[in-house]
Each structure stands twice: as structure tokens, then as C-alpha cells.
Amino acid sequence: MRRASEEIDFVAEPPDCQLLGVLVASLFSAMVWTGLVAAMGAAVGRPLGAVHLTTIATVIAGFIAVVLGLLFSRLAYDSGSNTPTSHLTSA
Numbered sequence: 001m002r003r004a005s006e007e008i009d010f011v012a013e014p015p016d017c018q019l020l021g022v023l024v025a026s027l028f029s030a031m032v033w034t035g036l037v038a039a040m041g042a043a044v045g046r047p048l049g050a051v052h053l054t055t056i057a058t059v060i061a062g063f064i065a066v067v068l069g070l071l072f073s074r075l076a077y078d079s080g081s082n083t084p085t086s087h088l089t090s091a
Contacts (some may be wrong), residue, residue, distance in 0.1 A: 001038050003043050009011055022068045022069055022072070025068060026060075026064040026068065027060040029061070030057045030058075030060040030064065032058075033057075033060050034056050034057040034060065037051055037053070
């Protein structure tokens, strides 16, 4: 049992939210661009079907997720020392 005089560290490490960030960014971008494609198709009189719009959204979301994943992994590893997040700890 702890004494009342002992300090308790209530500050926890924040969770790694890179995956959530990639997911949100790719899905949001895919919805915006798919909406623009659907609007353009309707404007020219050739609205696209659900299968086409789903395919377009999947390709856009996948592409953005791959690009962001590669960028985040590049930022996590310093090219000089090959250690994760070493650029964050250097003074």
C-alpha cells in the first residue's frame, strides 16, 4: 500500500494515434473527392453508379493511406542513425 506522502505519476504516455490519423485523413479525402466526382458526373448528365463510386473511393483512400503511411514511417526513422524518433530526442 502506498503512503499519502508518495507521489503518484498520473501523466500517462499519449497513445500512438498515427493509424487513426491515417484512417481519418484517407477516408475524409476519399469522401470529398468521390463527392466531387459524383457531382461532376451528375452535372454532365452521366451520374455514376454505386459500384463505380465505391471503387473510386476505395482507390483514393488506399492511395492516400499508403502515401501517408510511408511519410510517417520516413519521419519516424532518422536517416542518419536509423533509430525511431531519434530526431525528437536530440537537442
